[in-house]
Amino acid sequence: MSPCERACALLTRWVVERVPAEAADWFRTQLAAVASAAEEKPLYLALGWAPRRLGKADLRLSPAELAEAREVRPGFDPVEWSVDQAARVALVLASFDGDPQRFRTRLETLFRTADIGETIAFYRGLPLYPGPELLVARAREGARSAMRPVFEAVAHRNPYPKEWFDEHAWNQLVLKALFIGTTLDPIQGLDERANPRLARMLCDYAHERWAAGRPVSPELWRCVGPHADDAALEDLARVLETGSGEERKAAALALANCPRPEAKTLLARYPELEGPIARGEIRWAAFAQG
Numbered sequence: 001m002s003p004c005e006r007a008c009a010l011l012t013r014w015v016v017e018r019v020p021a022e023a024a025d026w027f028r029t030q031l032a033a034v035a036s037a038a039e040e041k042p043l044y045l046a047l048g049w050a051p052r053r054l055g056k057a058d059l060r061l062s063p064a065e066l067a068e069a070r071e072v073r074p075g076f077d078p079v080e081w082s083v084d085q086a087a088r089v090a091l092v093l094a095s096f097d098g099d100p101q102r103f104r105t106r107l108e109t110l111f112r113t114a115d116i117g118e119t120i121a122f123y124r125g126l127p128l129y130p131g132p133e134l135l136v137a138r139a140r141e142g143a144r145s146a147m148r149p150v151f152e153a154v155a156h157r158n159p160y161p162k163e164w165f166d167e168h169a170w171n172q173l174v175l176k177a178l179f180i181g182t183t184l185d186p187i188q189g190l191d192e193r194a195n196p197r198l199a200r201m202l203c204d205y206a207h208e209r210w211a212a213g214r215p216v217s218p219e220l221w222r223c224v225g226p227h228a229d230d231a232a233l234e235d236l237a238r239v240l241e242t243g244s245g246e247e248r249k250a251a252a253l254a255l256a257n258c259p260r261p262e263a264k265t266l267l268a269r270y271p272e273l274e275g276p277i278a279r280g281e282i283r284w285a286a287f288a289q290g
Contacts, residue, residue: 004096006072007128011090014065018083019054026053027087034094040106046091047110047118051084058082075159075188076127088118089125100131104138111138116149123153126160136164143173148180155187162189171198174223175205184219185288191226199227203235218250218287225254225263233262240270249273249282 001009012031016024030046037043059081061069069076078086092110096103107129111122123142129135139161142154154173155161161173170193177184184190202220209216221239224232239251252273255263267274276282 002130003073004093004128004130007076008090008093010068010072011086011093014059014061015054015083015087015090018057018059023054031091031094034091037095040095040109043091043095043106043110044113047088050087050091051117054083054087056082056084059086073127073159075162077157077159077188078124079157081124084117085121085124088121089128092122092125093128096130100134103130104134107135108138116147120149120153123150124158126154127158132160132164135160136169139164140169143169143176146180148182151176151180152182152186155182157186157188159188161187162193167193167195167197171195171201174198175201178202178205178217178220183288184217184222185285190223194223194226196227196229199224199232200229203232206235216247218246219284221250221254222257222284222287225257226259228254228258228260228263230262233258233260233266236263237266240266240273246287250284250287253277253282253284 008031012027015027019027027050030042030049033042034046059078061079061081066077066079069078092107095106107122111119114122119142123139126132126135126139139154142150143161143165145151145154155177161170165173174184174187174190175198177187202224206216206220216239221236224236228236233255236251236255239247243251248270252267252270255267256274256277258264267277273282
């Protein structure tokens with residue numbers, strides 16, 4: 001069984017286990033029709049009817065099911081998926097006829113005619129599609145979206161950007177997350193792909209926010225700490241002196257993740273923060289929740 005077939009089978013099983021028998025029969029029939037069709041109409045019809053026939057309830061996957069998802073596709077994290085999203089992605093996968101280029105063309109057509117619900121589902125399916133190298137432009141388009149749910153479908157709990165975005169696209173994705181007010185913690189590869197250019201961009205963005213009298217997300221400093229230059233250390237020192245409680249915790253955590261001796265010296269001036277960090281009591285995930 002190919003990776004595409006395994007992913008489709010997994011999604012199908014999740015859906016049929018969560019809907020009434022009649023709806024499950026309808027779904028299986030649509031999958032078969034899409035897989036054998038010589039035209040696109042069965043796919044379009046099934047995608048449109050899926051939410052009405054299957055519902056929009058959350059999948060509510062168990063820990064075992066989430067572990068199975070990672071076995072089928074490393075990094076696959078459908079914890080926030082709904083039944084109709086899983087069904088729509090399964091239908092798209094069922095349409096794959098072995099030609100990645102043809103699949104890309106079909107997917108582009110689907111995106112051009114998709115409503116918001118379909119768009120979110122299609123972007124969440126990115127890590128499961130064949131020919132991932134052909135889909136970078138489409139993924140980058142989603143990462144440029146000003147619509148937060150669409151952006152998050154690409155950026156959150158999705159291994160595709162980490163694996164396929166170049167440094168410029170990656171840096172823009174992180175900056176865009178802050179710009180539209182969403183969180184950084186669900187971005188896979190956030191620490192792994194932090195880089196000096198991104199650190200400088202984020203510090204510049206912080207200065208713009210300060211100049212405008214606007215708050216700066218504590219999460220911003222997460223990607224600054226490991227690559228902090230002298231100017232960034234000055235910014236972190238400023239936050240430790242004048243920031244709110246959460247901002248000071250984030251700045252201290254960024255310093256703890258900085259390899260430079262100057263960072264350790266600066267952090268040592270704040271034992272009330274250094275101690276809790278050493279004990280694991282201050283973590284980045286907490287800032288995404290607050």
